[in-house]
Amino acid sequence: MIKEIGAGLALGLMAGLFIMGFNVYPLLLLVGLFFLLTRVVDIKGSVRQFVPISNSKAKGGISFDDIGGQNSAKRELLEALDFLRIPEKISSLGIRPLKGILLVGPPGTGKTLLAKAAAYYTDSLFLSAAGSEFIEMYAGVGAQRIRQLFKQARSGGKSSNKKSAIIFIDEIDILGARRGSGSNSHLEHEQTLNQLLVEMDGLGVGDETRVLLIGATNRADLLDSALLRPGRFDRIVQVDLPDQEGRLQILRLHTRNKPLAADVQLKNIAKETFGFSGAHLESLANEAAIVALREKKKLLENKHFSEAIDKVIMGEKIDRKPGREEFFRIAIHETGHAIVSECIRSCSVSTITIIPRGKAMGYIRQTPAEDSYISTRSNIEEQIAILLGGAISEEEILGNRSTGATADFQQAIELAKKIVSAGMSSLGIVSTDDLPNGVLHKNLKEILDGQEKRVRDIILKYRGIIENVANYLLEKEKISGACLRNILEKYEQKKQQKVC
Secondary structure, three states: OHHHHHHHHHHHHHHHHHHOOOOOHHHHHHHHHHHHHHHHHHHHHOOOOOOEEOOOOOOOOOOHHHOOOOHHHHHHHHHHHHHHHOHHHHHHOOOOOOOEEEEEOOOOOOHHHHHHHHHHHHOOEEEEEEHHHHOOOOOOHHHHHHHHHHHHHHHHHHHOOOOEEEEEEEOHHHHOEOOOOHHHOOHHHHHHHHHHHHHHHOOOOOOOOEEEEEEEEOOHHHEOHHHHOOOOEEEEEEOOOOOHHHHHHHHHHHHOOOOEOOOOOHHHHHHHOOOOOHHHHHHHHHHHHHHHHHOOOOOEOHHHHHHHHHHHHHOOEOOOOOOHHHHHHHHHHHHHHHHHHHHHOOOOEEEEEOOOEOOEOOEEEEOOOOOOOOOOHHHHHHHHHHHHHHHHHHHHHHOOOOHHHHHHHHHHHHHHHHHHHOOOOOOOOOOHHHOOOOHHHHHHHHHHHHHHHHHHHHHHHOHHHHHHHHHHHHHHOEEEHHHHHHHHHHHHHHHHHHHO
């Protein structure tokens, strides 16, 4: 209020001087400079108040039971949290309490949820911040905010009758990036990081409020080595993408408040969602409920989950539709992929569709037999063959290829490079960067040509089926893997009858 009155009086005084004939421009310049200087002081002196998040047992917060698919990460975290819950037992064994825990993993895997569950489990005050909140253009602001955060954790714990406090910093790689590396090498960043290191060193057993720092990042390789040494972030917990059993746990959690129809098998959905994070699976369950609502259904059916999987992977349906001739080419292309996939890996196709989604005009969704984290040469060659199936199907049935196979070829080349770099090619163990000109290309072509011949034989054998399925797709726009396998089975039975 006082500032507003002062500003009004100053403006009135200058207006009066201007009317009396005085040159007020130098005075305006001085007032402007004074305003800028006071503004800078205000910004540098500003203190960021971090609001505690209510996560107490009394009010009901997120517990570890609410988090699925991260059993290994939860075990490691629970062990590290014991010094907050039972400090007497820890100190009796002469164990130094952990000062920091770093959660490392891809986006959407539940790092923030684990930090909140840790606060619930230990009945601690929970303060949350993002790494970007500490980086400002003015030197000293970030360091001041770090001091304030730790001070607030100690005082807040005392005022709320909590014996411990957990500070959670998400995307800590922004704050704790390696010093002297590129754009992060400036005074403000280094001062802020140094202050964080000092605060972590100051955490001790004798503190009235025990403070634990939990950081989260998906780029641990960018962090400064001083942060990762013992005595600061003492424990690094990997929070990886869930396996099939983990995905099933997460789906159960996210569907427990949703009415499911009898045909919904969560185990099958978990099998079809390899590579999905917890966030993807939450979105999947939500999208399935939206589809059911759109159809005015009271129960979520299997078709709703199938539609939701497509949407999460590829995006929403688009209105853009090609002409019949182009549509037929797309159907031939996708059916080619599917036939090759079924011939190489039985029961691997879940759905074939030519409904445009995102940037794709059509696609096949595959179901892996089991989660796989390493590959042999034969595994990679099978993937290459499936990728080549679309283009070769177009060539054999329509007489030429199209640009629709460009992305398939790029993926196939990358997979062929993986064979060479892993020492599984005829070259043996080599450095792909040091190979003479043309040698890498020659070996890649050798790998791709071998698979192209293999695929061409399959396409020629099932040419009639490909055309029939493509015509069916033009009418229905979608066909299930089970239906495709039924068609292939009938074809093989007829072939055997003719031979007899």
